[in-house]
Amino acid sequence: MHCLDDFRLTLRKNELVPIVIGGMGVDISTSQLALTAARLGGVGHISDAMITAVTDRHLNTRFTKNKIARHREWMNSENKSAVHFDLNELSLATRLYVSGTMEKKRGTGLVFLNCMEKLTMNAPRETLTTRLKSAMDAGIDGITLAAGLHLSTFSYIADHPRFRDVYLGIIVSSKRALELFLKKNQKFNRLPDYIIVEGPLAGGHLGFSAENWQDFSLSAILKEVRAFLEENHLDIPLIAAGGVFTGTDGVEMIQNGAAAVQVATRFTITCESGLPEEAKQAYFAAGENDVEVNMASPTGYPMRMLKSSPGLHQNTKPNCEAYGFLLDSNSHCAYLNDYYAQKPTQKTCLCSHMRNFDIWTCGHNVFRLKETTLKNADGTYQELPAEHVFKDYQFSKNHQIALPQSDFPR
Secondary structure, eight states, X not given: OOOGGGOOEEETTEEEOSEEEOOOTTXXXXXXXXXXXXXXXXXXXXXXXXXXXXXXXXXXXXXXXXXXXXXGGGTTOSOOTTOOOOXXXXXXXXXXXXXXXXXXXXXXXXXXXXXXXXXXXXXXXXXXXXXXXXXXXXXXXXXXXXXXXXXXXXXXXXXXXXXXXXXXXXXESSHHHHHHHHHHTGXXXXXXXXXXXXXXXXXXXXXXXXXXXXXXXXXXXXXXHHHHHHHTTOOOOEEEESSXXXXXXXXXXXXXXXXXXXXXXXXXXXXXXXXXXXXXXXXXXXXXXXXXXXXXXXXXXXXXXXXXXXXTTOOOOOOTTTOOTTOOTTSOOHHHHHHHHTXXXXXXXXXXXXXXXXXXXXXXXXXXXXXXXXXXXXXXXXXXXXXHHHHHHHHOOTTOOOOTTOOOOO
């Protein structure tokens, strides 16, 4: 019987424990969480979702207040065409957060940045270019391109001196998405260093429709992508993501063609996670029927979250002057449009509610979190150190889950 520690993820010269902690925004995958994975020889992600608000929270910057001051006159207007990010401030926020993380990195592992294309920020090309180049300037080990096809992303950063040095990966949920990405970027003679194949049981934004996600499986998509790579003589490591709850789940993915697994939900309730205590306890208490895939996100992508998320079904006034991360190139947002049209909507003000931890995104298996810990005398559940969860994935066998008092090999 194998465990994940019997395998290694090879990225160029790096031999890594085949465990990747996913990039959960906003501010759930904290620096501390990512650094734990790196110290233990795996890969940890930080997220640049709402990066200016995140640096304000942790580094006492004033980027959000500065943005409000510049655009206060538009607060009661549906017209947000003048509400833009200061690219210098966006760059500084990214560099401060990334460099601060990288300076603390210890161990043989890596720290990557999860970068969502769907954060269009009222100037999609300019803001995405700034985010990516600033992270590269600040020394990030790698960047995972998420929430979008990223057909033009390589063109934005091809002139950067680290374009061929930094690890670059893409999240896909189908062979077709990967084909499009590779074809569009063929002219750069630069393949992705890894591909995260994300199945329908993942948390947050999904690459499937809300109606038919049940018709797909991670194993089948992984097999299809692996066959495509072999047919085209491409040797790119695949990282399986979505529904990997035990170390044995991970071993099965590796035996099915993956080089590693990406995991996230079990790390939401760790001490290093950025989620507040109330949200962590809601995750622990959740039952299988408390989870839904809905269309609350203004991005148009379906999302998986707890039905009890406080930010759902709220008639919240849009706060684009402070945030505005989902304004498209025409200064529109699906929630903003519905709000000012005074029409019923299933959308939510995702920026405000994600910033306040009021949208409780989670993987399908969130209802199993109570199996991983102990219950306190007051009825709450014990948070777990990220190192404990990481090592449980790394060393467990036969779908066993180690409870907090367990010891692991050193």
